[in-house]
Amino acid sequence: YDSQGNFKQTHCMLRDITDARKVEMQERELDDKIQHAQKLESLGVLAGGIAHDFNNLLQVMTGSLTMAAREIPKDAPVNRRIDAAMRAVERGASLSSQLLAFSRRQPLQPRSIDLCDLLTDIDDIIRSALGEGMEVELDAVEALWPAYVDAASTQNAVLNLLINARDAMEGRGKLKIAIANRHFGPEDLLGEPDMVTGDYVEVKVIDNGPGIPAETLPKVFDPFFTTKPVGKGTGLGLSTVYGFARQSGGRVTINSRPGVGTSVVLLLPRAQSAAEPVRWHDPSDIAGGTETVLLVEDDAEVRDATAALLSDLGYQVRTAEDPTAALKTARQDPEFDLLVSDVVMPGELSSRDMAETLQAERPDLPILFISGYSRDSIVRDGKVDAGVQFLAKPFTKDALAIKVRDALSSVQATAPEQAEDISDRPCHVLLCEDDALIRLDLADILDGLGTEVTETASGQETLDKLQTGHYDALLIDVGLPDMSGEEVATRVRQQHPNMPIIFATGQANVPAAETLGHCAVVQKPFGDRDLARALARLGILSHADAASGF
Ligand SMILES: Nc1ncnc2c1ncn2[C@@H]1O[C@H](COP(=O)(O)OP(=O)(O)OP(=O)(O)O)[C@@H](O)[C@H]1O
Ligand SMILES: [Mg+2]
Incomplete structure (x- = not known):
């Protein structure tokens, strides 16, 4: 207004807040994502805990019911009751294995697999699961990379997605x-x-069903969330897929447009080595034997039930109630062929330490661990250490029979080769260290320990060397110029599941050493003896050689 009070002009300020809003929205989305992940995380802890205890109970029931059935004449009416109880145990077991899968604690045995072959392999299972009304188109790119996954769990995950799509349509x-x-x-x-x-x-x-409403979408991975009528769905399907994908180092996401359809994307890590053929067990694999088994289990009922199943399969069974007792009996009479042990047991000595002690005395001793819980010392990061067999509770007699035979025959198959390895040629260590002086020093020490050494100065060089040469162990610096030693080791592990890896580091801890299995860490500064001890611990040198090296 001017001095007379007449209107003159308006001042107007415009500020473009599009970008600020975008950032705000992105932050909110990120927050939601993190909160969602945290919620699923804590639900997972709860679910995993319940499944663990539940499995022990189910184990006792399976064992007792199997034995009860044997003691009763085949035509006795009470057999029907036993059958019904057995079916209930099976349902309980499948429920708890789903909970374990969701909590990322199911034991996975990943290997390099061609996913197209894997799904073609179960074409008939897919067809019968989906029913006649459904048509499935499988479309894979040429030169598909192999994935590093557990075969059975991958199939299970894809089947879950297909059945959801069928139900939607x-x-x-x-x-x-x-x-x-x-x-x-x-x-x-x-x-x-x-x-x-x-x-x-x-x-x-991808389906072209009705899609999922926006308000439901954030809940579909929650355990027990279902929109299906009672008795039709448990709401654990997508939860297990979620747990499986994350435990495998991948993820699962879901996109849905109401009225258009839904697509679920499962991402799985690429394997570094060529795909291996998938091996399935057929019923003729279920065989017993006459070998002697040392069974270590603290729960008397589980022990009796398992011992009974093993004797029933023809095996001689010796039992021990904890790791200390097991060591004692093993030393009193070392005539046994297989150690079958529970993972979590009370007492000072852990089952892993017991197993390591026994294996140090008898490197060819096969070991089968049994547990209701995979997140034990035996299973690192949900993956079973290479060379160790693992059976999840509750197990059936057939599953036990297969694993016991597998464990016994794996040693028969590999033992002569190992013997030759030790006697015929010096152990060959690949040494990766970027600091030339330290490398020289380490090569000297290794030389003094009687090993052959090949030196590299970077992560890439190490990976290249491993593509072409054969090495018995890798000694690697954690801080390398091109990539971290942990990353190198992770890649190496995918191709060489059994290779012993030693990290040399100045860091307080090396997480990969925990998760990859068959690793040791030597803290800088370390001396000759520290390195020798680490080599001995991983079975590269005998303890005697390590001690006499200096
Ligand atoms: N392809 C899909 N189209 C539409 N809705 C879906 C689709 N997949 C999942 N959903 C929704 O997500 C919910 C949860 O799926 P989830 O697989 O976890 O459990 P469920 O299928 O209900 O039961 P379960 O898999 O245990 O038999 C479903 O009940 C359904 O509402
Ligand atoms: Mg489902």
């Missing part, structure tokens, strides 16, 4: 499975703290 229509190679850089993985950049194999299940 009410049993009629066409759905598609598309398998492709994917590379992820850092910008693709924003808000995915657990994923590493790199190569993945993607399995996408």
Whole structure:
């Protein structure tokens, strides 16, 4: 207004807040994502705990029911009751294995697998699971990368997705499975703290069902969330897929447009080695034997039930109630062929230490661990150490029979080779250290210990060397110029599941040493003896050699 009070002009200020809003929205999305992940995390802890205790109870029931059935004449009416109880145990077992899968604690045995072959392999299972009204199109890219996954769990996950799609389409229509190679850089993985950049194999299940309403979408991975009528769905399908994907080092995401359809994307890590053929057990594999088994289990009922199953299969059984007692009986009479042991037991000596002690005395001794819980010292990061057999509770007699035979025959198959390894040629260590002086020093020490040494100065050089040469062990610095020693080791482990790896580090801890299994850490500064001890611990040198080296 001017001095007379007449209107003159308006001042107007405009500020473009689009960018600020975008950032705000992105932050909110990220927050939601993190909160969602945290919620699933704590639910997982709870679910895993329950499943563990539940499995021990079920184990006692399976064993007792199997033995009860044997003591009763086949035509006795009470057999029907036993059958019904057995079926209930089976349902309980499948429920608890789903809970373990969700809590990322199911024992996985990943190997390099061609996912297209894997799914083609179970074509008939898919067809009968989906019913006649469904058509499935499997579409895989040429030169598909192999994935590093557990075969049975992968199939189970994909079946879950297919059955969800079928249910959404009410049993009629066409759905598609598309398998492709994917590379992820850092910008693709924003808000995915657990994923590493790199190569993945993607399995996408696409349906054109009714889709999922926006308000339901955030809940679909929650355990027991279902929109299906009582008795139709447990709501554990997607939860197990979620746990499986994350435990395998991948992820699962779901996109849905109401009225258009749903696609679920399962990302699984790429394997570094060529795909191996998948081996399934057929019923003729179920055989007993006459070897002697040392069974270590603290729970008297589980012990009796398992011992009874083993004797029933023809084995001679000796039992011990804890690791200390097991060592004692093993030393009194070393004539046994297999150690079968529970993982978590009371007492000062852990079952892992007991097993290591026994294996140090008898390197060819096969070991089968049994547990209701995979997150024990035997299973690191949900993966069973190479060379160790693992059986999850509750198990059936057939499952026990297969694992026991597997464990016994794995040694028969590998023992002569190992013997030759030790006697015929010196152990060959690949040494990776970027500091030339330290490398020289370490090569000297290794030389003094009677090993052959090949030196490298970077992560890439190490990986290249491993592609072409044969080495018995890797000694690697954690801080390397091109990539961390842990990353190198992780890649090496995928191709060489049994290779002993020693990390040399100045860091307080090396997480990869825990998760990869068959690793040792020597803290800088370390001396000759420290290195010798680490080599001995991993079975590269005998304890005597390590001690006499100096
Ligand atoms: N392809 C899909 N289309 C539409 N809705 C889906 C789809 N997949 C999952 N859902 C929704 O997510 C819910 C949870 O799925 P989830 O597989 O976890 O459990 P469920 O299928 O209900 O039961 P279960 O798998 O244990 O038999 C389903 O009940 C359904 O509402
Ligand atoms: Mg389902």
